[in-house]
Amino acid sequence: MSVRHGFESLWVREIPELKARAEMFRHVGTGTDLLSLRNEDENKVFGITFRTPPADSTGIAHILEHSVLCGSRKYPVKEPFVELLKSSLKTFLNAMTYPDKTCYPVASQNVKDFYNLVDVYLDAVFYPRLTPFVFQQEGWHYEVDSPADPLNYKGVVFNEMKGAYSSPDSLLAEYSQQSLFPANPYGFDSGGDPREIPNLTFEQFKAFHEKYYHPSNARVFFYGNDDPEERLRLVNDYLKEFHRLPVDSAISLQPRFQEPRRFTRSFPSGEESLKAMFTLSWLLDETHRIEQNLGFHMLEYMLLGMPGSPLRKALMDSSLGEDLAGVGLGSELRQMYFSTGLKGIAPERADDVEALILSTLSRLVQEGIHPHTVEAAQNTIEFILRENNTGSYPRGLVLMLRSLTTWLYDEDPLALVAFEAPLEALKRTTSASPSYFESLIDRYFLHNVHRTSLLLRPDPDLAEKLDRTEKERLLQAHSSMTPSALQKVATDSAALKAIQETPDPPQALALIPSLKLSDLERMNKSIPLTLIQEKGSDLLYHDLFTSGIVYLDIGFNLYALPQKALAYVPLFSRALLEMGTEDEDFVSLTQRISRKTGGIRPSLFASSVRDSRQGSAWLFLRGKAMFKQTRDLLDIFRDVLLKVRLDNRQRFQQMVLEAKARLEENLVPSGHQVVGTRLRALFSEADWAEEQMKGISQLFFLRTLSKGVEENWAEVLHALEEIRTLLINRNALLVNATAGAGHWDSIQPTVKEFLGALPSLPFQRKLWSPEPIADAEGMTLPAQVNYVGKGVNLYAQGYRYHGSTHVITRYLRNAWLWEKIRLQGGAYGAFCSFDKHSGALTFVSYRDPNLLKTLEAFDGSAQFLKDLKIGDDELVKGIIGTIGDIDQYQLPDAKGYTSMVRHLTGENEERRQKMRDEILGATKKDFQSFGETLESAMPRGVVKVLGSETAIREAEAKKPGWLKLVKVL
Numbered sequence: 029m030s031v032r033h034g035f036e037s038l039w040v041r042e043i044p045e046l047k048a049r050a051e052m053f054r055h056v057g058t059g060t061d062l063l064s065l066r067n068e069d070e071n072k073v074f075g076i077t078f079r080t081p082p083a084d085s086t087g088i089a090h091i092l093e094h095s096v097l098c099g100s101r102k103y104p105v106k107e108p109f110v111e112l113l114k115s116s117l118k119t120f121l122n123a124m125t126y127p128d129k130t131c132y133p134v135a136s137q138n139v140k141d142f143y144n145l146v147d148v149y150l151d152a153v154f155y156p157r158l159t160p161f162v163f164q165q166e167g168w169h170y171e172v173d174s175p176a177d178p179l180n181y182k183g184v185v186f187n188e189m190k191g192a193y194s195s196p197d198s199l200l201a202e203y204s205q206q207s208l209f210p211a212n213p214y215g216f217d218s219g220g221d222p223r224e225i226p227n228l229t230f231e232q233f234k235a236f237h238e239k240y241y242h243p244s245n246a247r248v249f250f251y252g253n254d255d256p257e258e259r260l261r262l263v264n265d266y267l268k269e270f271h272r273l274p275v276d277s278a279i280s281l282q283p284r285f286q287e288p289r290r291f292t293r294s295f296p297s298g299e300e301s302l303k304a305m306f307t308l309s310w311l312l313d314e315t316h317r318i319e320q321n322l323g324f325h326m327l328e329y330m331l332l333g334m335p336g337s338p339l340r341k342a343l344m345d346s347s348l349g350e351d352l353a354g355v356g357l358g359s360e361l362r363q364m365y366f367s368t369g370l371k372g373i374a375p376e377r378a379d380d381v382e383a384l385i386l387s388t389l390s391r392l393v394q395e396g397i398h399p400h401t402v403e404a405a406q407n408t409i410e411f412i413l414r415e416n417n418t419g420s421y422p423r424g425l426v427l428m429l430r431s432l433t434t435w436l437y438d439e440d441p442l443a444l445v446a447f448e449a450p451l452e453a454l455k456r457t458t459s460a461s462p463s464y465f466e467s468l469i470d471r472y473f474l475h476n477v478h479r480t481s482l483l484l485r486p487d488p489d490l491a492e493k494l495d496r497t498e499k500e501r502l503l504q505a506h507s508s509m510t511p512s513a514l515q516k517v518a519t520d521s522a523a524l525k526a527i528q529e530t531p532d533p534p535q536a537l538a539l540i541p542s543l544k545l546s547d548l549e550r551m552n553k554s555i556p557l558t559l560i561q562e563k564g565s566d567l568l569y570h571d572l573f574t575s576g577i578v579y580l581d582i583g584f585n586l587y588a589l590p591q592k593a594l595a596y597v598p599l600f601s602r603a604l605l606e607m608g609t610e611d612e613d614f615v616s617l618t619q620r621i622s623r624k625t626g627g628i629r630p631s632l633f634a635s636s637v638r639d640s641r642q643g644s645a646w647l648f649l650r651g652k653a654m655f656k657q658t659r660d661l662l663d664i665f666r667d668v669l670l671k672v673r674l675d676n677r678q679r680f681q682q683m684v685l686e687a688k689a690r691l692e693e694n695l696v697p698s699g700h701q702v703v704g705t706r707l708r709a710l711f712s713e714a715d716w717a718e719e720q721m722k723g724i725s726q727l728f729f730l731r732t733l734s735k736g737v738e739e740n741w742a743e744v745l746h747a748l749e750e751i752r753t754l755l756i757n758r759n760a761l762l763v764n765a766t767a768g769a770g771h772w773d774s775i776q777p778t779v780k781e782f783l784g785a786l787p788s789l790p791f792q793r794k795l796w797s798p799e800p801i802a803d804a805e806g807m808t809l810p811a812q813v814n815y816v817g818k819g820v821n822l823y824a825q826g827y828r829y830h831g832s833t834h835v836i837t838r839y840l841r842n843a844w845l846w847e848k849i850r851l852q853g854g855a856y857g858a859f860c861s862f863d864k865h866s867g868a869l870t871f872v873s874y875r876d877p878n879l880l881k882t883l884e885a886f887d888g889s890a891q892f893l894k895d896l897k898i899g900d901d902e903l904v905k906g907i908i909g910t911i912g913d914i915d916q917y918q919l920p921d922a923k924g925y926t927s928m929v930r931h932l933t934g935e936n937e938e939r940r941q942k943m944r945d946e947i948l949g950a951t952k953k954d955f956q957s958f959g960e961t962l963e964s965a966m967p968r969g970v971v972k973v974l975g976s977e978t979a980i981r982e983a984e985a986k987k988p989g990w991l992k993l994v995k996v997l
Contacts, residue, residue, distance in 0.1 A: 031056055033260035034268055043446045045414070046427075048251075050442055053260065058243035059272045063431060063441050064259055065251040065424070071119055071917040072142045072252030073424030074259075075133035076153055077432055079277040080125075080240050081213035086228035087220015088236050090125040091167035091185045095233075096132075096241070097123060098162045100148075101155035103539055105532040107846070108148050111540045114842045115905030117141045117548075117912035120422050127205070127218045127361060128279050129436055131429070135422040137917055139254050143262060144541035150266045153241055161524050163230045165851060170505065171521045175514035179502040181226060182854040182877070187813055189220045191856065191875035194491075194811035195696040196295040196305060196371075200484050201355050203293050204307045204367045207480035209282045214361055222812070223494075226501075243267050245275035247435055251424030279362045279437060282311060288479040296494070296810040297486030298997030304485050306378045307354040307369035308385050311478040315364050316439035318450040319457065320468075322409070324364060326454075327465050328357040329405040330397055332368060334622055335606045336615030338401065339368065342388040344682045348381050349373040351689035360429070362437045366473070369482075372689050378483045386474070393470045402465065404622030406455075411626040411654070413447045415577060417919055491810040495978065528851045538901065545904055545948065548911050552940050555927040563783040564759040568931060570766040570924040577626065578771060579652045579921040580779075581928065582665055583762035584755040586634075586645035586717065591796040593751050594720045595729040600751050601630030601647050602683055609671035614679060617668070624660035626652040634718040636865035638934035642793075643714025646762070646932070647755065652921065655767070658775045662782045669756050669786065674748045681737045688730040692997065699815035699974045700859065700874040702807075706972045707819035709801055712866035716798035724807060724996060758786040766924030802992040803970040806980035809997035813855075813875045814975030816882040818966075823867025825965040831946025832954040836893065837862045837869070838913070839906045839955070844892045845871070848885035853878050860889070864943075865933055869965075879973060879983045887966050893959025898952050910947050 030036065035053035042049055048067035055062065080089040097109035105111060112121055120135035132153055134145035163169075168183035192198045202217055209215045217224075243266075250259045295305075315321060331339040332352065340352060350372025358365045370381050418426040427445055435441035443450070458464045487493075506514070560567040586597065605621065605628055608614035621628055628651040636643050649668075653661040674680070695702060702723060709719035719725050736744050754760075763779060765772065823829075837860045845858035855876035862869050871886040898906075918926060930940070973980055974996065984991045 032257065034264035035062060035260050041442060041446070043442065045446065045448045046416070051256065052441070055243065055264070055267050057272065058267050058270050060243040060246050060248060060267055061435075062248040062250070062260070062263060063435070064256050065427065066256050067251070067253065069252050069423060070137045071135055071422045071424065072137070072139065072254050073120070073133060073135045073250070073422050073428060074142070074146045074149070075131055075249045075425070075428045076149065077129050077131045077247045077249070077436070078153070078240050078245050079128060079279070079436060080130045081128050081277060081279055082216045082218045083213070085217040085221040085224040087167070087185055087189060087217070087225050088228055088233060089130055090219045091163070091228070092233065092237055093123045093125045093130050094166040094185055095158060095162050096152045096156035096237070098166065099157035100151040101157075102151040103148055104157065105536045105540065106527070108152065108540060110842055110846055111537065111905070112145060112148060113909065114839070115540070115542045115908050116145060117543065117908065117915065118145060119917045120425055121145065125218055127214050129432065131432070133425050133428060135425060138543065138547065140547060141543055142254065143258070146262055147541060150263065154243070154266055156237065158234055158237060160230050161527055163233050164520070164524055165528070167228060167233065168225050169520070169524070170517045172514070172518050173521065175511060175518050179506045179517070181498070181502070183225070184850060184854060184856060185220055186222060186225050187854050187877050188856040188875050189225065190222045190812040190877070191696060192219060193222055194296060194813060195693070196297070196484065197693045198697065199293070199295050200305050200307060200353060200482070203291070203484065204309050204354065204480070204482050205358065205365070207289065207291050207482055208309055208311045208365050208478070212280045212282045214282070240275065240277055242273055242275055243270045244273045245277050247432065249428040249431065251427060282363060284311070285478040287477050288481065290481045292483045292485060294485050294487040294490055296491035297488050298810045298995070299488055302486045302488065303350070303372045304375040304378065304483060305353045305369065305371040306373055306381045306484070307367045307482045308382050309354070309365060309367035309480045309482065310473055310476050312364040312366060312472050315359060315362060316434045316437060316443060318443045319453050321359065321364065321444065322450055322454050323464065323468060324357055324359070324366070326405040326409050327468055328366070329408055330401050330465060332356055333408070334404065334618040336618040338392060338397070339385065339388050341615065342384060343370055343381070344686075346384055348377050348384070350685035360433055371693070372685065375483060375485050378481070382481055389469050389473050393466045393474065396463065397465055400616070400619040400623060404619045408622045408627070410451060413451065415575070415626060417921065422917065488810070491812065491976070494812065525852060528847060534899065542905055543908050545907065548908065548948070549915070550948065552937070552944050553915065554937055555923050557927050557931065559931070562780055564788055565761045565763060565783050567763045567779070568765065568928050569772060570927055571769045571772065572766055572920045572923055574767055574920045576655050576771070577652055577767070578655055578658050578661070578775060579766040579924055580661060581764035581925065582649045582651070583646045583764065585760040585762070585791070586647055587793045588754045588757065588760045588791060589751060590794050593747060594717055595726060596747055596751060597647055598632065598721050598726065599680070599683055599687060600748055601632070601649070603674055603680065603748065604649065604668045604672050605630065606683065607676055607679055608673050609667050610673060611667065611671060621664055624653070624657055625664065626654070628664065632718070632721055633929065633932070634714040635929070635933050636712040636714050636863065637932070638865055638939065640934065643712060643717070644932045645714050645717050655771045655775070659778055662778055666782055666785055672752070674752065675745055677737060677741050680744070681734065684730055684734050684737060688727065688734065691727045691730065695809055695974070695996065696811055700872045703815045703817035703972045703974050704861070704870050704872050706801070706805070707817050707870045707970065708863065708866070708868050710803070710970055711819065711821040711868040713796055713798055715866060715868070717796065724994075727996070756787060757789045757791060758783050759788055760791040761786065764924060764928040766920055804991050805972050805994050806984060806991040807972070807974045807994045807996045808977035808980055809974065811975050813877060814879050814973060814979055815872065815874060816876055816879055817870060817872040817972045818883060818886045818969045819868055819870040820965045820969035821867045822869050822961060822965055825961070825968065827867065827961050827965070829864055830954070831943040832950035833862050833864070833958065834913070835906045835910045835947055835950040836955055836958045838910050840889055840893070844889055845885065848888070849873050849876065849882055853881060853885070855882070858882075879975070879979050880986070883971065890959050890962035890966055893955050893962065896955055896959070898955055903950065903952060907947060907950055911944070914944070914947070
């Protein structure tokens, strides 16, 4: 047996579809498996994963995921994770808790930086500093200033999960999964139920780490273009200190039900939304049955993936609800499951929804699935696999998670990664058995009694009940404690605050590995851009390698519209693709898009422009296709622009209700974005327009529009037709193309032909007069946490842009705001961002138990910067981290889009290089100077809060009249 750095090689395989070589190793001393994928991707990925099945809903795995990144043997500082955030060129740095595993992945394009990250993470998971104070900070603790005061709960995960339990969609997904798996770990909430988290003890927490965070229970993954031998050496340096142990972490199969089961649960609702949610869910087969696994992915797309998909259409046409509910296919656990239904239903109609789902599935088995629907799903799933477009996630990270879908359960880790063979096998099967997908429905849905029905009822009193129950529990805990016990709680609270407020010693911080300024590129990376004028339109072309895919963005200048039309734009953009044309109904059209292309989706863009009072606002239709499908893609663009039918009132009303439901469901999980958008709307015309189309204003508009569609359809239709007339004009149009040069040369004449078919009208830029929004708003919804924001326009206060601002605001986020709002305040997070185009500086917190304290922390930023004695090492770390942000790794389509955005906002290469030079040259004096700017600007800032009505009213009562109350839900 040949052993390399403590590892023996088990097998080697080539994966041509990924241009990768895979080798599986096993560590001789500990039994740790290590999967090494070597290819030419410069965005290198490492991950270590432990199987961590929970035995209850105290969130033990989630709290431990947070805690192991709070200092370790080799790096004895409070937050090595934050130090890495400050100073790394990372393209990914995080950790994730799943129902049965905990993953610790990192990624970087710089090999030195990458190995630094790997070393810190390995030390963190194997040798964490798990003290009672770390447990209290990240998990939960009682907080009190003196023994006589009322007790409070604090803890980062505790408040994070309070936010999750304020989201009806999160609850629906969690309860649906639990309903199917009552007899294995998936029946618990691995994230933690806020009502159960305070039952977790420090001793249980420690024991969980000792049991599951052992190399014998670990799976290690590498991906990218670094040296495979160095990977083994790095990991062996840690594993050689351990011996093999038996770790009982296997995930048992859920026994099959003998009959379907029904459940009713409640969620906290507001008076604006007293409708229920319903899901029907089935337990399917084991995930490792690869051909069938792919078949279920295709079947999910057939049933739900397109606006015209038969099950989706039946549900939406029924008028029983407002939007789809359920996760669809759940395929990340040992056993797959399928869950679908409707949200926005009358509770008494749940049985009707269930009957409709079953009857639709039965009809599909009897009559067959339309061949175009099958073709659309097969083309789409194959395109997704071949494109391997992971968005902002590193490709290696997605491949790691895909491998774990089988590897975690001791099956072949490449079963889903090397997709070519199972894909071809599935094609042969479906060709030989044309009713293959109908047979899946018949067996796994219609004749599968392991099925659950879940009705999630609205309860407008539940948020108050939960709050009252928590206070009663705290009162009971207080009354049951002896004076000495209460004194210990107060002493521990004070000690934890002291630890949080005490800076790490410089000698400990110096142990965190970091790059040097000399490791950074002095020059920006440029993206190829060719600007062409063609038939009155701007055509931007980016010569990039795209693996034979053509990316085309068709842009429409929203300044062609009067401002009253802006609120209609999101729906209009969907209508182009989801309402059908003169020649095709919307079912046929959406089938055609999925059959002939890699997809088309609408996207809105709005931004201020450098050194201009005017903004830039565009609607894009973003399409992609294999090179040979380019004409199909352009033909579809032409048809939806010239032949769209906007007069289907029923279909449009469905879209209105879907859009309203989706905005409402995003309020809690994305509350920080809602607040940030609302803040920026006060500072620039383009950001005001974005808020009209994406923010709270859009939600209010949709609620009104739903009535308008019913009562005054002619007026709504006239507005849509006016938008079409004004927008579809090649003199107000932009084409953004990303493809290889050879492909572009071939398709450019087809693009010109497409442009020539569009109307040519004079373009007159409309003047908008943004409507005023109150400076200070308290936007209420039934949540147990808040999203607190404050913003100010620095340019209006006389500030002149300098690149160092990005270093400073980033440092604020990772130092002052992290310590004051996350560590001490117990919020999940806080953000500070500066828009160099508009001058807007915004502070926002996320899943925050506080309100006024957070605003005090925002205001304290100025004094923090003025008093800051930042060391040279800290300054260098801040500069490195900022360069990492602006040099983020991007896939080809993202590069082409980014280049276009720079063009639209006036960002040329000279300005970008000047910004980089100013970042690299940032000084201590810049920090203090910016603090002085903040000191004068923050009193003029505006406040937006989204969250608990109780918290907002309590804050408003301390200073009556300063907040305008706005009921959102």
